[in-house]
Amino acid sequence: MTFFKIKKVVLIRSVQAVFAAVFIMFVIRTYFWIRLPETNIQVSYSGQEEKLIIPPRPGIKGIEITGPQIQPLFFSVDLSRAGVHSLDFLQLQLIDPHADVKLTCTIDEQGRLLFLQKDILMEGHTEAGLMIQKALKTWIYTPYKQGTIKFWFNLPSKGRKVIIDLSGLKRKDSIPRHIPIYTGQIHLIDGLENSELQISG
Amino acid sequence: MFIKISDRNKEKIELVSLIDMIFILLVFFLVTSFVIKLNLQERSLYVPTPKNVLGRAQLLIQFVDENRIFWLDEEASTVVESIEENYGYLNDASLRDRILSNLTSNNIISLNQMDSKINHLISAANQDPFTNYFILIRCPNELPYFHVIDVIEKLSSTKYRNIKYGCVGGTFDDIRYCKRIYDVVEKDSKGNRRKNLRIDF
Numbered sequence: 489m490t491f492f493k494i495k496k497v498v499l500i501r502s503v504q505a506v507f508a509a510v511f512i513m514f515v516i517r518t519y520f521w522i523r524l525p526e527t528n529i530q531v532s533y534s535g536q537e538e539k540l541i542i543p544p545r546p547g548i549k550g551i552e553i554t555g556p557q558i559q560p561l562f563f564s565v566d567l568s569r570a571g572v573h574s575l576d577f578l579q580l581q582l583i584d585p586h587a588d589v590k591l592t593c594t595i596d597e598q599g600r601l602l603f604l605q606k607d608i609l610m611e612g613h614t615e616a617g618l619m620i621q622k623a624l625k626t627w628i629y630t631p632y633k634q635g636t637i638k639f640w641f642n643l644p645s646k647g648r649k650v651i652i653d654l655s656g657l658k659r660k661d662s663i664p665r666h667i668p669i670y671t672g673q674i675h676l677i678d679g680l681e682n683s684e685l686q687i688s689g
Numbered sequence: 690m691f692i693k694i695s696d697r698n699k700e701k702i703e704l705v706s707l708i709d710m711i712f713i714l715l716v717f718f719l720v721t722s723f724v725i726k727l728n729l730q731e732r733s734l735y736v737p738t739p740k741n742v743l744g745r746a747q748l749l750i751q752f753v754d755e756n757r758i759f760w761l762d763e764e765a766s767t768v769v770e771s772i773e774e775n776y777g778y779l780n781d782a783s784l785r786d787r788i789l790s791n792l793t794s795n796n797i798i799s800l801n802q803m804d805s806k807i808n809h810l811i812s813a814a815n816q817d818p819f820t821n822y823f824i825l826i827r828c829p830n831e832l833p834y835f836h837v838i839d840v841i842e843k844l845s846s847t848k849y850r851n852i853k854y855g856c857v858g859g860t861f862d863d864i865r866y867c868k869r870i871y872d873v874v875e876k877d878s879k880g881n882r883r884k885n886l887r888i889d890f
Binding site for chain 1: 761762864872881882
């Protein structure tokens with residue numbers, strides 16, 4: 489039993505020693521912290537991770553002043569112009585349901601649609617060709633693009649009956665690059681369904 | 690034969706009390722160890738700090754001195770655009786000097802002129818509660834701050850509180866001797882393209 493008695497005492501003393509060591513450790517640690525200048529105090533790992541680098545305030549490195557909104561331009565048939573006539577597609581189909589007419593036109597600086605007789609291919613479909621020419625001659629576009637525009641009226645087709653190719657058009661140099669030009673209504677053909685029209689380029 | 694150990698010789702230590710006391714001490718030191726680091730811990734607290742980006746605003750009010758203000762609004766980008774177009778052949782430094790000489794001669798105003806412009810802005814803000822304005826006020830550190838307070842008081846008098854402002858220290862020389870001043874096309878938060886004026890210090 490003496491053995492057990494001694495063992496118990498040792499155990500108690502050991503526990504006391506451990507707690508005393510912890511106590512002394514904290515006392516020493518606190519003592520050194522108090523003596524250290526503020527900047528040299530060791531930051532715990534969690535503290536170091538959370539430490540933020542405060543960035544410069546806005547307006548120190550540079551300024552950006554919001555400017556006016558840029559209004560986009562729309563390249564389309566200019567309906568505000570006088571004398572612009574539409575093409576009646578249903579009537580065209582009545583006149584010549586097998587019409588196959590190709591036009592290669594030029595849009596000039598003022599937006600006018602120009603073409604010569606050599607620019608029209610309408611073999612065997614003269615009446616339809618003349619009707620198309622009569623309408624297209626009156627079309628004036630908003631003057632944001634210029635170049636070549638191609639029309640192909642292919643009435644016998646079961647799918648696309650009118651194909652308009654805009655790949656030959658280029659935006660005018662005088663319009664600043666940052667102003668977007670969107671394609672608006674580029675034809676005035678009444679009675680033409682969307683599924684019958686293809687615009688490429 | 691049983692040996693009876695007398696109670697007198699028994700070493701009795703109340704472990705429960707000891708552990709209680711040690712834990713109290715442990716808690717005390719843990720708490721004090723955090724308290725001692727409070728100054729550093731404060732830095733790791735969440736404080737919404739400004740982002741390291743350009744100071745964006747619709748309007749810049751830069752105090753040149755006690756009586757003069759450099760006022761930049763959205764019209765400035767149009768002025769810069771025209772200079773960039775007309776003098777695009779100049780090198781960056783010369784172009785910057787030309788832009789700044791133009792802006793300096795036209796955009797430095799008196800306190801009275803600034804008051805009338807601010808009143809105009811306030812009346813516009815009062816008419817449209819859905820339009821928000823942000824104004825950047827820059828003031829040299831050596832200038833009495835009451836000038837800025839005067840401006841802030843006026844800006845705060847809007848009916849719908851839709852004029853926000855930010856203040857930052859800085860001199861007119863920061864702008865006068867900036868690295869670059871130029872127009873840049875950007876999309877705003879609503880997706881509208883805008884021509885903004887950017888000044889890099």
